[in-house]
Amino acid sequence: MSQSTAGKIDHHNEEEHHDTSSIKIFGFWIFLISDLILFSVLFATYVVLRTRYSGGPTGAELFEVPIFVAETFILLTSSFTSGLATLGLQQGKVKTVINWLIVTVVLGIAFVGLEVTEFITLVEEGATISTSAFLSAFYVLVGTHGLHVSAGIIWMISTIFQLSRYGITEETNRKTQVVSLYWHFLDVVWIFIFTVVYLLGVM
Amino acid sequence: MTTEKHTEHHSSFQSYVTGFLFSIVLTIIPLVLVLNDMLENPLLLVIILLAACFQFVIQIYYFMHLRENKNRGYIVLALIVGIIIVVTVVGGSAWVMNF
């Protein structure tokens, strides 16, 4: 795990060595915070438009408890498993890291799959994005989160690929840490969707 | 580089499990409360929002390694400002749009 990327001169020859990894992770945190603002605007939109049903269905009529509860627990678990992957990182066990990442990806796919089925059912019931402002806000808030998760899945797969190819290097170590940060963040956002959209919706 | 990496991380399996259990419990409580209509509206609202906020803290504390991050000072500051802005965006919009 101490090997540096192929073809590079030893890093510590350099006079002023800024710790690249920690700077990149710091930047990623800042990005996450700005992404948090992005979601907060979507939440605000949902809160402002949540009663504008325009004669269409309400949240209580649409949301199915088993589905969103399942989604929630799947995502919670995947956040845990992606955490275990970073734990493997510290112990320097590539296999462990890759395995836990694969579990996470599978859970992520299950989550997205459930969400897509949920959307399809809704659309079949005639509740589309153009039915009412409430539904527009619902689809865009939940859908944006879903897109984030999907992007995370692709990203994680590409990280798995790199891990299996290069092992744990400074680069792959950082990339794994970052993707797992991202995953935890999406879990946090989902908790608020679960609370604000679904729980308050069926209340 | 080896030594450096090792001092940087010292989260353990245990802390992940603790975090995971916490988050499960914090999900189940509001779920049960809501599905069984156990509490009056304003109180229920407060409790489930609080549970969500707690989860946020749990994730950051147990999963996102904020404790061990070299830049945690800046990050915590940025998070605080971020939360202020989030509250302003959501609360402010709701207030302003409530003609």
Added chain:
Amino acid sequence: MPSRKTVKRFLMLILSTFAVFLLSACSSEQFIVLNPKGPVGEVQANLIFVSFLVLMIVIIPVLLLFFFIVYRYRDKPGNKSPYKPEWDDNVKLEVVWWGIPIILIAILSILTVRDTLVLQGPPSEDVEPITIQVTSLDWKWLFQYPEEDIATVNYLKIPVDTPVQFELTSDAPINSFWIPQLGGQRYSLPGKSSTLWLEAEEAGTYYGTANNFSGDGFTEMNFDVSTVPDADFDKWVEEVKATNQPFTMEDYQELVKPSIVGVSAYSSIPPNLFEFIVDKNGGKYYKSNNHTEQFDNSRQLELGN
């Protein structure tokens, strides 16, 4: 290189612009915002004047001090004024320039809150107000007089010394209803009825305009407001009733289409047209639409729920 002369020229330039502006503002009738013809406009003109003065208390001395400093400490051979390159802090001064603005802002805040509250209600309490329902359309104004049961397009007539409650809405992009000499504007919003109180104290014809951009015909959306004594107003209502056609739903559908039209008037209005317009664009979602109670039934009919 600019020397004393340049600086002086600069100073003259700024001061003279200011002077011209101030002098002309006080003397000319053309500055309609500063020559209000009604109590609401007066409150606002006074507030403008007072806030201007408060600001001048700080701006003028600061400007003078600024020019003095630039003049005194310019870099020229033989300048004897002190030079202290390391002098970079002074707590007393800091307290002064945090403190004075705080005080002035506090004063302005109090004035703001006071007048915000004043403008909430009718300008005078002892006279029975009239109500006019204003709808901004693409690109014309529809004025309905619900009590008189008449409507006009692109012109307004109101009685003098009577508070007028304008109820504003829009069946087109957001617009703003502004009669500068009577008082400040308010937005006309789709789906929302908002209230603007105005009153005229002098008979005359005033300029009214649309003031929030709404597309190609926006420039044409100005209108005349004539204010007349009570008796003349009643006479005018009679006249409108006698000489015009009734306003029908079909007329309205025609009027809604984007177009630029002249003035016209109608002898009656369809019941609840205004409420219909408000509700069709989402009116039921606002608690504060003040027709909510009386309109409950027809809304149920229209929206089918």
Added chain:
Amino acid sequence: MIESIKNFSSDFFVTGDPLIYGADVSIVLVMVAIIFVLTYFKKWKWLWSEWLTTVDHKKIGIMYLIASLLMLFRGGVDAILMRTQLAFPNMDFLPSDKYNEIFTTHGTIMILFMAMPLMFALFNMVVPLQIGARDVAYPFLNAVSFWTFFFGAMLFNLSFVIGGSPDAGWLSYAPLSETQFSEGPGQNYYIWGIQISGIGSLASGINFLVTILKMRAPGMKLMKMPMFSWSVLSSCIIIIFAFPILTVTLGLLFIDRYFGANFFTLAGGGNPMYYVNLIWMWGHPEVYLVVLPAFGVFSEVVATFSKKKIFGYKSMVFALLSISLLSFFTWVHHFFTMADYKVDAFFAITTMAIAIPTGVKVFNWMFTMFRGRIQMKPPMLWTIAFIPTFLVGGATGVMLAVAPADFQYHNSYFLIAHFHQVLIGGVVFGFFSGIYYWWPKIFGFSLNEKLGLWAFWLWNIGFYVTFMPQYALGFMGMPRRVSTYGWDMGWAPLNFISTIGAFLMGAGFIFQVWQIVYSIKHRNKEGAADPWDGRTLEWSIPSPPPEYNFAIIPKVSEQDDWWYKKQKGLTKVKEDYKPIHMPKNSGIPFIMGGFWFITGFGLTFEWTWMGIIGLIGVATSIVVRHLDNDTDYYIPVDEIERTEARIGGTR
């Protein structure tokens, strides 16, 4: 078949207007000329390897500078056209539909494609040098930011000749900007032009925030950092928190238009007023984030040319940070006439509160000059012109903030005058001051002062002549965005004067272009390393700086460290070079920008296939980069030695 092609092309290309044909012809001519020159002088390779693929912050800064000056020209031509139309009553030089397009593009271009990139030009040219860093934190991302800005701006400008420009105002209020009232590609151009460049702005915000927090030279504590870098930090804070709001707002508008959602529509329970709320939650912080770096420039310039330390450093820093935070709590002042009265009162007070820290900055600048020695060099002249201009513009801002009075000013020419006074007097003067100040550093030669003086006076006099009458027009009840007016209101004389002023400013701009061209021809390289006897680190290295900036990273011990070292005679450094770690050039940012352009263009015309191709391209670029592990290299010691010997560095 031929018929349908004809129909298509008459929709696609804007036709029927001599102005547009003129633009078409000149665009084609300029492109042919550029291609010819590049081919004739065999410069294609040079262009690609030295500029299009560069990740060097100095070169990126120069590209930002060139692009934003071009945009200033474009926005300025718009302004001249508007002022010509308004010079006399009942003019029909521009019919209302054209006029609407032109004020929309004027406002959008000036703020988003002129002021923002000019600001980023200064960030890039100065920040790493000033904090003693070799580059920004993420050089690759920096290039991505530039190219997304560039292609976003190009997309927006394309609307003039292909498809038609947006015409719903620079903030495109719904429902006017919805399909119901604005069909066709114009509004989509607006959305995608801004959206794409907005990605770059957000990335730059993060980039410079991290650069400033993490890349400072050893010993440069935050409280020893130069004021300009502080102002950049405050500005980045605003970017990071405000730009996501813009992204979502435009995104929702697009979803309404493209997928038939009902966020801001009239039907379906949509809420157009919520758009107004959202856009100002970004829009107000936006105008402050462009002015803060200008404040930073003034702080540097005032100290340098007064030969004195900046006064009240700590309270300057505190003021900057409190302005950036406060700027998030005032947005409702743009729609007092819509909101509830309690809301109005609250936001009136928060708005006025911003005057307090701003005032503190003004006083501190004045007391920096106090007991100093003021040298009237070009950068200082712009600063001196700024203070009174901004003072008055700020004061009229406070007048606007008095909510009940705002009911009379709102959307009148009083408002137009206010914001041009702060935008031109604050932002434009500030950035000009910065460009004059740092020009020798970046280019290695100085600008002709005489021509600069002409430009200075023309801009200043022109500014007052244009905008002072507009305050009066506001009191005469003239609304903004009217395309013409009659004789009856008495608006004619002041409008005419105002138009004269606009032409004076136009002449000022021509002098600036002349000044630059002249100075390039007659290069004066004398003393370019430290021409103003500067105070901060950027003046300690040669001009233009080598690609690695500092051969040896300085050790900082004081605020104004370079000045201090000069005073103590500590400017000699031991020449003990080590290999320097540098990022490699990359073509990906440029290509990714191109794919964004394709995406934006496709979605603008609602050609989904093209949008998808573009997005796949963008995603592929990201993945390719993600998989690339060969992104940097080392400059060996002997090369550093050669370079330093050639440019006479490391004093």
